[in-house]
Amino acid sequence: MFDYRKLLETPCSDCIIDVVAWPAKYSDRPDSGDINVGLISGHDYHHFKSWRGKLERIRQVLIIASLQEAAEVAFPKQP
Numbered sequence: 001m002f003d004y005r006k007l008l009e010t011p012c013s014d015c016i017i018d019v020v021a022w023p024a025k026y027s028d029r030p031d032s033g034d035i036n037v038g039l040i041s042g043h044d045y046h047h048f049k050s051w052r053g054k055l056e057r058i059r060q061v062l063i064i065a066s067l068q069e070a071a072e073v074a075f076p077k078q079p
Contacts, residue, residue: 007040014042 004021018038047053 012041016040 003023004019006019008017008019010017016039018036018040020036020038021033022035023033
């Protein structure tokens with residue numbers, strides 16, 4: 001389903017960064033594709049369930065939403 005995938009090593013031997021990209025034909029928005037950057041980790045689950053992990057994800061969502069709004073202003077859709 002994706003057209004690009006790359007697994008990147010990190011300094012931590014238990015963690016791998018996963019980068020995946022889909023073209024516009026697989027996206028829910030017909031005018032643009034999607035990119036997903038994830039972390040595959042054996043010890044990340046414990047952090048995920050902690051209150052600090054939850055607060056960190058909330059902060060990341062706010063940053064991503066702000067970046068999306070900025071991208072829409074900087075790169076408006078062409079008619």
